[in-house]
Amino acid sequence: MLRVCLKGANSAARKCLCGNGVPLHPLQQCRSYTSGGSGSSAGKIVAASVLTMGGGVGGTILYANWDPKFRANVEKSIPYSDQVFGLALGPAAPPPVINKPRKVEPVQISSMSEVWKDSKQPKAKEVQRKAEQPDAEGPPAPAPQETLEEASAQVAQILSAIGEVPSVPAPGTHEAEAVPPPAALKGVPAAAAKCTECEHEPAVKERPEGEVAARLAEQDKAEQDLLTSLSSNLEDALGSTAKVTLQAIGAQEAALQAIAQHTRQLREAMEAEAPPDKKSTQWRVLEDALSERSRSVDEAGAAVLKAKAELDKLRGVIDGAKHLKIAAARPSILAAEENLHSMVVDLDSVVTRVQTAQSEAKIVSQYSELVNEAKAQFQKELNSITPEIQANWKGLTGKLTQDDLNSLIAHAHRRIDQLNRELAEQRVREQIHIDSALEQQKLEDKKALEVAISTALEHNREQMRLEQEKKVEETREVMEAEMRTQLRRQAAAHTDHLRDVLKVQEQELRSEAEEILNSSLMEKETEYRRLTQDQLDSFTLDMNAAYARLKGMEEAIDSHVIAEEEARKAHQLWLSVEALNYTLKTAALNDPTEPLEGAVQAIKESCAEDEFAQALATALPSESLSRGVYSEASLRARFYTIRQLARRVALIDETRNSLYQYFLSYLQAMLLFEKAQEAPPAKLSAEDLDTFKLLSYAAYSLEHGDLELAAKLVNQLKGESRRVAQDWLKEARLTLETKQVVSLLSAYANAVGLGTTMAP
Amino acid sequence: MSEKELGKKLDRCLADSAVKLGAGLGLGIVFSVVFFKRHTWPVAFGLGMGLGMAYTNCQNDLRAPYLIQRNIKMAS
Numbered sequence: 001m002l003r004v005c006l007k008g009a010n011s012a013a014r015k016c017l018c019g020n021g022v023p024l025h026p027l028q029q030c031r032s033y034t035s036g037g038s039g040s041s042a043g044k045i046v047a048a049s050v051l052t053m054g055g056g057v058g059g060t061i062l063y064a065n066w067d068p069k070f071r072a073n074v075e076k077s078i079p080y081s082d083q084v085f086g087l088a089l090g091p092a093a094p095p096p097v098i099n100k101p102r103k104v105e106p107v108q109i110s111s112m113s114e115v116w117k118d119s120k121q122p123k124a125k126e127v128q129r130k131a132e133q134p135d136a137e138g139p140p141a142p143a144p145q146e147t148l149e150e151a152s153a154q155v156a157q158i159l160s161a162i163g164e165v166p167s168v169p170a171p172g173t174h175e176a177e178a179v180p181p182p183a184a185l186k187g188v189p190a191a192a193a194k195c196t197e198c199e200h201e202p203a204v205k206e207r208p209e210g211e212v213a214a215r216l217a218e219q220d221k222a223e224q225d226l227l228t229s230l231s232s233n234l235e236d237a238l239g240s241t242a243k244v245t246l247q248a249i250g251a252q253e254a255a256l257q258a259i260a261q262h263t264r265q266l267r268e269a270m271e272a273e274a275p276p277d278k279k280s281t282q283w284r285v286l287e288d289a290l291s292e293r294s295r296s297v298d299e300a301g302a303a304v305l306k307a308k309a310e311l312d313k314l315r316g317v318i319d320g321a322k323h324l325k326i327a328a329a330r331p332s333i334l335a336a337e338e339n340l341h342s343m344v345v346d347l348d349s350v351v352t353r354v355q356t357a358q359s360e361a362k363i364v365s366q367y368s369e370l371v372n373e374a375k376a377q378f379q380k381e382l383n384s385i386t387p388e389i390q391a392n393w394k395g396l397t398g399k400l401t402q403d404d405l406n407s408l409i410a411h412a413h414r415r416i417d418q419l420n421r422e423l424a425e426q427r428v429r430e431q432i433h434i435d436s437a438l439e440q441q442k443l444e445d446k447k448a449l450e451v452a453i454s455t456a457l458e459h460n461r462e463q464m465r466l467e468q469e470k471k472v473e474e475t476r477e478v479m480e481a482e483m484r485t486q487l488r489r490q491a492a493a494h495t496d497h498l499r500d501v502l503k504v505q506e507q508e509l510r511s512e513a514e515e516i517l518n519s520s521l522m523e524k525e526t527e528y529r530r531l532t533q534d535q536l537d538s539f540t541l542d543m544n545a546a547y548a549r550l551k552g553m554e555e556a557i558d559s560h561v562i563a564e565e566e567a568r569k570a571h572q573l574w575l576s577v578e579a580l581n582y583t584l585k586t587a588a589l590n591d592p593t594e595p596l597e598g599a600v601q602a603i604k605e606s607c608a609e610d611e612f613a614q615a616l617a618t619a620l621p622s623e624s625l626s627r628g629v630y631s632e633a634s635l636r637a638r639f640y641t642i643r644q645l646a647r648r649v650a651l652i653d654e655t656r657n658s659l660y661q662y663f664l665s666y667l668q669a670m671l672l673f674e675k676a677q678e679a680p681p682a683k684l685s686a687e688d689l690d691t692f693k694l695l696s697y698a699a700y701s702l703e704h705g706d707l708e709l710a711a712k713l714v715n716q717l718k719g720e721s722r723r724v725a726q727d728w729l730k731e732a733r734l735t736l737e738t739k740q741v742v743s744l745l746s747a748y749a750n751a752v753g754l755g756t757t758m759a760p
Numbered sequence: 761m762s763e764k765e766l767g768k769k770l771d772r773c774l775a776d777s778a779v780k781l782g783a784g785l786g787l788g789i790v791f792s793v794v795f796f797k798r799h800t801w802p803v804a805f806g807l808g809m810g811l812g813m814a815y816t817n818c819q820n821d822l823r824a825p826y827l828i829q830r831n832i833k834m835a836s
Contacts, residue, residue: 638763645763654826659819720766723825727762 061088068092230321234336237317241310245343248300248307252350255300258293259357265289266365293361300354307347314340334469341462348455381411566752572606573613574749580742584629593628596738600625603745610752616745624738630731636702639710642728643695646721647672650691653719665720677703680713691721708736769821776821777814784810 064071064085071092075082085092265286318340321333580599600617607613623629630638651665672692680697681688688694694713701709711732714725788806796802 642763645766649766652822657819657823657826659815659822662822724763724766 061085065089226324230324231332233317234321234332237310237314238336238339241307241314241343242339244303244310245307245347248303249346249350251296251300251303252347252354255293255296256350256354256357258289258296259354259361262286262289262293263357263361263365266361297354297358304347304351307343311340311344311347334466334473337469338466341459341466344462345459348459352452381415566755569607569610570749570752570755573603573610574746574753576603576606577742577746577749581746584631584738584742591634592630595624595626595628596620597625612748613745616741616748619737620741621734621737624734629735629738632705632707632735635707635728635732635735638728638731639699639702642714642725643699645724646691646695646717649720649724651719652721657720680709684716689716689718691717707732711736769818772821773814773818776817777811780810780814780817781807782810784808784813 060074061084064074065088071085071089075085075092265282266289268282314336318333318336321336576599579602580596583594583596583599586593600620604614604617607617647669648666649662651661651668674692675696677700678693678696679700688697694716698710698713701707701713711729714729714732717725784806785803786806787810788803791806792799792802
């Protein structure tokens with residue numbers, strides 16, 4: 001375009017210069033001037049375009065440097081632009097990897113979420129490690145393991161807390177069962193939630209859960225073992241302690257019994273006045289009882305010590321169990337503690353009973369001793385007084401004499417006095433003794449009270465602690481039960497939700513599968529149909545081709561037949577037309593031809609389906625058919641008579657038709673001379689419409705064979721001449737028509753014949 | 761044959777005139793003999809009437825085509 005402009009400018013410049021008649025040299029100058037001028041504008045254009053291009057490229061590069069997406073787009077769309085960018089900006093930064101496995105599943109039961117998160121985070125980290133960077137990270141591996149164990153321990157605790165309480169081994173299995181179902185449940189919602197996002201997730205997630213479950217199961221089992229051992233220990237300890245305590249209690253009871261018996265016997269022995277032999281037996285029995293009592297007391301004391309030792313051991317075991325902090329053992333621990341407490345209480349009560357009995361016994365024994373002393377003294381006195389009388393002096397009433405009796409009475413009186421004195425003394429001392437005894441008793445009571453209070457306090461405290469622990473345990477159980485119900489509820493809700501989701505998914509999958517099935521079925525069907533259709537089509541095509549060829553052949557044959565038929569028909573037509581022509585020639589002078597009807601009928605028959613020929617055949621005037629036509633010669637001959645006559649009546653017309661006019665016209669005809677034949681002009685003028693002239697024209701044209709012109713001229717006659725020539729005119733018309741039709745027919749026949757002969 | 765018509769007409773004319781003349785003559789003669797005492801004027805009269813009638817007839821016959829009749833088409 002620049003060259004065009006240049007050329008235009010050059011030519012314009014040259015023209016103006018050449019017009020001025022300047023020589024060539026300035027033209028060159030001019031040329032350079034013009035090229036320079038246009039060059040400067042071209043230079044401007046070039047400069048502007050270069051600037052624009054540079055600006056566009058620079059801007060693209062800058063923006064690509066800023067927006068990597070744009071850079072990627074440009075690199076995609078424009079080839080080799082990535083090289084340009086590489087040169088200008090350096091290689092593109094790789095796109096950031098999105099870490100999908102880092103996400104924790106949203107679907108989690110709240111109470112277990114922390115536990116599972118704790119147990120899953122290490123697993124997720126492991127998965128991350130596996131998914132993202134295959135390079136080894138050894139150190140973090142053990143740490144997750146440890147945390148996993150801790151977490152699993154916590155999990156086991158919580159799970160065991162959830163588990164059944166009474167039978168300790170059962171929680172193990174229950175937890176083992178409870179852990180995989182939650183694991184499975186976790187796995188399924190995880191899978192359901194994540195399967196749309198990343199398909200490898202479910203497989204990856206389920207493994208850690210299984211491992212965690214396995215580990216938890218292991219830990220649970222270890223704990224169960226521990227628990228069983230602990231419980232067995234506790235039971236053993238409890239059993240032994242109980243046995244020992246029972247033994248101690250039994251021993252104490254026995255001691256009590258022995259003491260009571262001893263005291264009773266002592267009292268009996270003291271109170272009863274039995275004969276000496278019985279008394280000796282009594283004393284022996286008493287001694288036995290005493291020995292028994294002492295033995296049993298010793299036994300009881302030993303048993304109590306042993307029981308106390310056992311109780312301490314049990315307490316130690318319980319404390320150890322408490323230190324282990326296994327929740328499942330707590331109720332058993334509590335029970336053991338209760339048992340311990342009750343045993344302690346029983347033991348203490350029994351010990352106190354034994355002590356009271358012992359104190360009673362002591363009193364009784366003291367009393368008995370005193371009584372024995374008194375008795376001995378009395379006996380001594382009695383013996384001193386009455387040495388004869390032996391021990392049992394109740395049955396001595398018959399044997400004693402009056403002196404003995406008096407001495408006895410005096411002794412008795414003396415004794416009574418003595419006793420009274422002693423009594424008075426005793427009374428006096430009594431108070432003091434009582435006071436001191438009271439004081440002592442108070443002290444002792446206080447001590448005993450303190451001891452009792454302390455023990456009671458201890459017992460109460462223990463009781464309260466036990467009750468508190470029991471209450472705590474109960475509340476914990478209640479809470480656990482509630483939590484369990486809630487969890488169960490949530491699990492139920494979760495299962496319901498899962499069921500619904502599964503159902504929906506099932507529906508979707510089923511519909512999808514059905515769709516796919518249907519679509520594939522339809523595809524296959526359409527394929528099959530298409531194939532069959534193709535086969536059919538090809539077959540049909542072949543058949544059609546064969547049929548077409550057959551048809552072609554048939555048509556060719558038919559066309560041949562038709563052509564021959566046509567030829568035959570044309571020939572027939574031609575023959576018939578020739579026959580018609582011939583009939584036309586049969587006209588004798590002054591006689592019409594034969595009626596053309598036969599020939600025309602023949603024509604009509606020969607060309608039954610040719611409309612043109614039919615039309616022509618019907619166009620023949622009926623008179624020609626019925627009567628035939630006159631030949632031209634006859635008409636010509638007849639014309640002369642017509643002419644004569646017409647000349648004679650030339651003056652007669654509508655206005656002039658009297659007889660006189662007839663005479664006049666006759667006269668005119670006789671006197672008027674015209675040329676016999678006169679060539680008619682091309683155009684008839686007004687004066688040519690004279691009868692005579694017309695007649696001479698007509699004669700001329702007749703003589704020259706132009707019947708038509710003659711008829712036309714004759715047609716111009718007026719008046720009587722016309723009336724006279726009317727028949728001739730009619731005949732001429734007929735002949736002319738017939739001739740025309742026949743000539744048309746013959747021409748047509750010739751043409752058809754020619755056509756048919758020409759046809760292949 | 762329309763050209764023969766004139767001839768025919770003329771023939772008829774002549775015949776008619778002859779007849780009329782003859783009839784006129786005859787009647788004239790008759791009348792002259794019978795009624796008018798053999799004057800010739802009835803003969804002439806008769807002849808004249810006969811001629812006149814013949815002339816008129818002939819003329820009418822020759823005119824006939826040119827007469828416009830009420831219900832008849834123009835004579836062809």
